[in-house]
Amino acid sequence: MKAGQLDAIERLYRRRVPPDKVLSPELARTMCQITLDIRRPIAVVLTRKGQMQEIVVGTDLTLSPATLARFRAGVQSLRGLRVIRTQLHDQPINQELLTDLAYLRLDLIGVLSVDSDGLPGNLYLAHLLPPNGTGQLFNVLKTTAFHQSPVVFDVFIEELEAGLQRVRGHATKEGVASALLVSASSMSRAEQEDRLGELAELAASAGISVIDRLTQRTTGGHQRYLLGRGKLKDVLIQTLHRGADMVIFDQTLSPAQSRAISEVTDIPVIDRTQLILDIFAKRAHSREGKVQVELAQLRYLLPRLSGKGADLSRLGGGIGTRGPGEAKLETDRRRIRERIAHLEQDLRQFARHQDQRRARRNRHGMPVLSLVGYTNAGKSTLLNVLSKSHVSAQDRMFETLDTTSRRLRFPRDRQVIVTDTVGFIRDLPQELLGAFRTTLEELREADLLVHVVDAGAADIDVQISAVVTILRDLNLDALPRTLVFNKCDRLPPDEAALLCRRYGAVGISAIHPDTLHPLLRHLEQQLTLLVPDTGMPAVKGPDVLVLASGG
Structure with missing residues (x-):
């Protein structure tokens, strides 16, 4: 463009639009004249006060990072900006602009046609709708000549925000966060759906309601966003359209991908690891459990510590600030490393205490049975029934985080220690595996x-x-194992028996104690072979409990 044309565009920044106008007649005429002169469309980005925020030349509608950072948008809130773009041909708003309207959460988007004399022609307007049962995302207003536009902007935006506020109030009243689940991998669709089913269980365990699930098969994954940029836009628009509070990826996002996604949206986007970390943070009750969870969170957060302040607050814990400066960033990183070192020292202290407990246990000569398995397989319920304990055993994933040990006396009067530990899950985050x-x-x-x-x-x-x-990763795969199929009461008896024979397992239902007698006999036989009874006197005490045998 020529210098004079650039000067004319820059002078537009001095313009102000009255609060009740979508676009003032003077600004509209000037924009049309410039468009006719440069033969390219121009778009003005206006605040609700009528101030000029940005001017975009060309067909691509992209807002600067500074504007996106200053004017944020949420699931039930608009960005506080409207965009009016000129065009040389008299055509309605196209799908690309409607996508930008939804993606950027604009107050309003408009297209102003330019006639052959460089004067304003028809005005096409569209705005978003609050989440509704009809599935309609936006409303395209009736086409009018620019000078006959019926929209009184300040009244219009007040009514639109009031509608969004009602939706927001309803969601707040329900008090349940909602999410859209996304899987992007080279797995088959069936495998992705299976994993998303497990992710939905994790979300439910964290108190999150799942609105919908989306899958995309990718050959090698997109390096920047995991999804393609266009698909990511679709996901974010669906999130806003369905009124979801966040997006949860089944795959673990790399630090670079987390930063890239956070730059294009204000919607919270987390991955499977963050979700599991959040569940662990809610369930940890003992001092040791809380230390291990915080250590895992900090190890996950450290390589992702950069950019927006929102990134620093998603895992909580009070670590980090909103300052984007390099010096401040290095200070935050140093604080986190110091905290990690302190927590690791605490864990070493816990390990010494565990060694002392194990030494006392070995002096009494009692064998140890350890319950392991996938999360929510029923380990804590089995422990409660075997030892008449009252360990929390709700039907949700990762209910147990802290190791629990109880004594059990077999029918032949031999005592053993039964321990229950944290449940496992496929692709257990390395931060958690290391911390625990x-x-x-x-x-x-x-x-x-x-x-x-x-x-x-x-x-x-x-x-x-x-x-x-996981047992192999911990170098525990050489230990003797007994396979136990729990919840067999949920299967037909013949099917449960066939399943147990196929895997060489013992079938039980932990909520039906009468099904446990074969398991007790099997465990007692196994321990007799592995750890012969030395004849040492049993340790007496109020916590020595008996499960009587009926067999």
Whole structure:
């Protein structure tokens, strides 16, 4: 463009639009004259006060990072900006502009046609609608000549925000966060749906309502956004359209992908690892459990510590600030590293205490049975029934985080220690595996691992394989194991018996104590072979409990 044309465009920044006008007649005429002169469309980005925020030349509607950072938009809120663009041909708003309207959460988007004399022609306007049952995302207003536009902007935006406020108030009253689940990988659609089913269970365990699930098959994954940019736009628009509060990816986002996605949206976007970390943070009750969870969170957060302040607050814990400066960023990183070192020291102290407890236990000569298995397989319920304990055992994933040990007396009057540990899951985040290594080291002292499996699970082989893989990673795969299929009452008796024969497992239902007698006899036989009874006197005490045998 020529210098004079650039000067004319720059002078538009001095213009102001009255609060009740979508676009003032003077600004409209000037924009049309410039468009006719440069033969290219121009778009003005206006605030609700009528001030000029940006001017975009060309057909691509892109807002600067500074504007996006200053004017944020949420699921039930608009960005506070409207865009009016000129065009040389008299055509209605196209789908691309409507997509930008939804994606950017604009107050209003408009197209102003330019006639052959460089004067304003027809005005085409569209705006978003609050989430509704009809599925309609936006409303395209009736075409009018620019000078006959019926829209009184300040009244219009007040009514639109009031509608959004009603939706926001309803969602707040319900008090349940909602999410859209996304899977993008080279897996088959069936595998992706299976994983999203498990992700939905994790979301429910975290108190999140799942609105919808989306899948996309990718060959190698898109390096920048995991999804393609266009598909990511569709996901974010669907999130806004359905009134969801966040997007949860089944795949773990790299630090670069997390930063790139956060730059293009204000909607919270988390991955599977963050969701599991959040569940662990809610469920940790003991001092040791809280230390391990915080350590895992900080290890996950450290490489992602950059950019927006929102990134620093998603995992909570009070670490980090909103300052984007490099010096401040380095200060935050140093604080996190110092905190990690302090937490690791605490874990070493916990490990020494565990060694002391194990030494006392070994002096009494009591064998140790450790319950392991996929999360929500029923390990805590089994522990409660075996030892008449009252450990929390709700039907949700990762209910148990802290190691629990109880005494059990077999019918032949031999005592053993039964321990229950955190459940496993496929692709267990490495941050959690590392942080909970101290707790899982308790398994190393076990004489026999009791691998509990949900007999009603649709993916039994996957769950068994996930547990075996984690045991191998912990160098515990050489320990003797007994396979136990729990929840057999949910299957027809013949099917449960066939399943147990196929896997060489013992079938039980932990909520029906009368089904446990074969398991008790089997465990007692196994321990007799592995740890012969030395004849040492049993340790008496109020916590020595008996499960009487009826067999």
